[in-house]
Amino acid sequence: MSLVVQGLTIDIGGRRVVDGVSFEVGDGQRLGLIGESGSGKSLTALAVLGLLPEGARAGGSIRWDDRELIGMPDRRLAGIRGDEIGIVFQEPRTALNPIRTVGRQIAEAIRIHERVSRREARARAIAEAARVRLPDPERIVDRYPHQLSGGQRQRVAIAIALACRPRLLIADEPTTALDVTIQAEILDLLQSLVSDDGMSLVFITHDLAVLSQIAAHGVVLEHGRVVESAPVPVLLTRPVSPVTQGLLRDATATLWKPEGRR
Amino acid sequence: MNAAWPRRLWRLSTGRFGVVVCAIILLTAASALVWTPFDPQHVDIAQRWLGPSWPHLLGTDGSGRDILSLVMSGARTTVFVAVGSALIATVIGIALAALGALTARWVRESVAVLVDILIAFPVLLIALMISAIWGRSLWVVIWAVGIGFGVNIARVTRPELRRVLHSDFVVAGRASGLTPAQNLYRHLLPNVAPVFIVQLSWGMAVAVLAEAGLSYLGVGAPVTQPSWGLLLAELQQFLTVHPLSVLWPGLAITMTVLGLNLLGDALREATDPTLSRTDERVREPEVVA
Numbered sequence: 001m002s003l004v005v006q007g008l009t010i011d012i013g014g015r016r017v018v019d020g021v022s023f024e025v026g027d028g029q030r031l032g033l034i035g036e037s038g039s040g041k042s043l044t045a046l047a048v049l050g051l052l053p054e055g056a057r058a059g060g061s062i063r064w065d066d067r068e069l070i071g072m073p074d075r076r077l078a079g080i081r082g083d084e085i086g087i088v089f090q091e092p093r094t095a096l097n098p099i100r101t102v103g104r105q106i107a108e109a110i111r112i113h114e115r116v117s118r119r120e121a122r123a124r125a126i127a128e129a130a131r132v133r134l135p136d137p138e139r140i141v142d143r144y145p146h147q148l149s150g151g152q153r154q155r156v157a158i159a160i161a162l163a164c165r166p167r168l169l170i171a172d173e174p175t176t177a178l179d180v181t182i183q184a185e186i187l188d189l190l191q192s193l194v195s196d197d198g199m200s201l202v203f204i205t206h207d208l209a210v211l212s213q214i215a216a217h218g219v220v221l222e223h224g225r226v227v228e229s230a231p232v233p234v235l236l237t238r239p240v241s242p243v244t245q246g247l248l249r250d251a252t253a254t255l256w257k258p259e260g261r262r
Numbered sequence: 263m264n265a266a267w268p269r270r271l272w273r274l275s276t277g278r279f280g281v282v283v284c285a286i287i288l289l290t291a292a293s294a295l296v297w298t299p300f301d302p303q304h305v306d307i308a309q310r311w312l313g314p315s316w317p318h319l320l321g322t323d324g325s326g327r328d329i330l331s332l333v334m335s336g337a338r339t340t341v342f343v344a345v346g347s348a349l350i351a352t353v354i355g356i357a358l359a360a361l362g363a364l365t366a367r368w369v370r371e372s373v374a375v376l377v378d379i380l381i382a383f384p385v386l387l388i389a390l391m392i393s394a395i396w397g398r399s400l401w402v403v404i405w406a407v408g409i410g411f412g413v414n415i416a417r418v419t420r421p422e423l424r425r426v427l428h429s430d431f432v433v434a435g436r437a438s439g440l441t442p443a444q445n446l447y448r449h450l451l452p453n454v455a456p457v458f459i460v461q462l463s464w465g466m467a468v469a470v471l472a473e474a475g476l477s478y479l480g481v482g483a484p485v486t487q488p489s490w491g492l493l494l495a496e497l498q499q500f501l502t503v504h505p506l507s508v509l510w511p512g513l514a515i516t517m518t519v520l521g522l523n524l525l526g527d528a529l530r531e532a533t534d535p536t537l538s539r540t541d542e543r544v545r546e547p548e549v550v551a
Contacts (some may be wrong), residue, residue, distance in 0.1 A: 044434075050287065074442075078439045081438065086437070095433055095434050097431040097452075097453070098535070099429075099535055100448075100452070108440070109439060112439045112440060112444070162440060163438075
């Protein structure tokens with residue numbers, strides 16, 4: 001199963017915000033989409049799931065497993081979302097429903113796509129909570145999001161996205177809203193979950209340092225256009241475009257410093 | 263898992279009070295259907311203006327009718343009006359809010375304008391307009407409050423629905439494969455319910471007051487129908503001579519309105535887990551990450 005995006009365009013209110021983005025993610029591959037805010041990376045992710053905001057139109061082609069996703073009826077897309085393609089959002093504080101327990105939210109996708117009983121869904125939720133290494137899974141599934149820390153909430157969000165074992169995970173800046181130490185743990189977790197299951201990953205970030213930890217290939221976006229596409233080691237050592245060079249300069253803040261600088 | 267809210271409601275003192283008051287009113291109304299100490303419309307001139315005494319526990323009015331029996335059967339009218347107008351307000355409120363929040367832009371905005379126009383009509387004016395058609399009837403009160411409050415509910419619920427619609431977890435719900443209808447039922451409506459419940463309980467309290475007020479003005483309950491408002495209107499003419507008799511229907515109205523308001527507040531607090539201070543949160547060392 002592979003994702004092939006070709007000449008993707010997104011228009012919002014007559015303005016073209018994503019202009020001819022193309023990339024390809026093969027089975028088990030890890031791709032990074034990198035760019036500054038407003039470069040169209042999140043919209044690209046939402047377009048893959050057919051969840052663009054009201055008033056936005058997508059053009060071009062997004063093929064998943066040889067099915068065209070652009071223009072596919074919403075009912076069929078709903079069958080793919082969560083089941084074959086999962087997504088983790090940036091902000092764990094708002095990505096969870098505040099009035100439902102964590103366990104019910106993890107089990108939601110399972111209940112939709114696999115039609116299991118309430119009791120079995122709960123057992124699955126506990127297992128999923130354990131898989132993302134939440135502490136005390138049996139009790140944590142009965143808690144509400146506001147009773148959890150930011151890192152725990154992001155683990156819940158990951159558990160929700162992975163509950164049905166999708167073949168592709170889209171992670172939209174999943175560590176940006178977290179403390180540096182917790183960022184590293186979440187990255188570790190994502191990495192091991194992705195490689196355990198052999199699923200493909202599209203990782204969106206504005207941070208080359210984070211990207212270098214998790215992705216093999218990087219696509220650099222600016223103003224909705226692809227400015228550079230290369231294996232991550234190449235991006236790190238011989239960046240061609242000024243955008244990538246800028247990102248490389250900025251990347252020294254967090255987890256990692258490129259060798260030979262300072 | 264969410265079934266803990268009745269227990270949380272009971273643990274709140276306001277919730278307990280509201281539940282007890284509403285239960286008493288409901289039981290009184292139900293029992294008045296089959297039994298009252300005296301026939302509320304039985305006139306006995308020999309027994310007029312009695313103070314609280316046996317067998318007339320709350321005394322009698324100027325034509326010797328038993329005030330306790332009148333208040334008890336008046337509860338029937340009150341419950342009927344409160345529930346009736348709440349049902350109408352719910353249907354109108356949800357329909358207008360959903361139309362105003364979830365549809366295409368031009369429908370949305372025209373509904374918003376319509377709501378803004380309707381909200382300019384006070385309930386009293388609506389009641390007077392309806393009474394021009396139906397004459398003096400309880401249905402006037404029910405429809406007037408139902409429409410007036412339905413519009414109010416729509417006005418408050420619509421932006422709330424818009425806000426929730428744009429929150430990440432609704433998009434996340436769609437990303438898990440929920441259809442829009444499933445998303446409405448599982449994520450949107452439960453999240454606007456607290457706001458809605460408060461509005462509705464307030465609407466019921468207003469209905470009780472409106473029934474009393476409109477009956478007092480002669481638009482609501484017909485004179486043959488026992489009603490707290492009518493009773494108050496009759497008794498208050500003799501306020502200076504027999505002040506105690508006015509107390510009972512007045513007290514019944516006040517307690518009902520207070521009970522409904524407190525019940526609404528407590529319901530909101532009990533159903534919203536992020537607000538519940540009664541939730542005995544286990545203080546354990548926060549696990550990092």
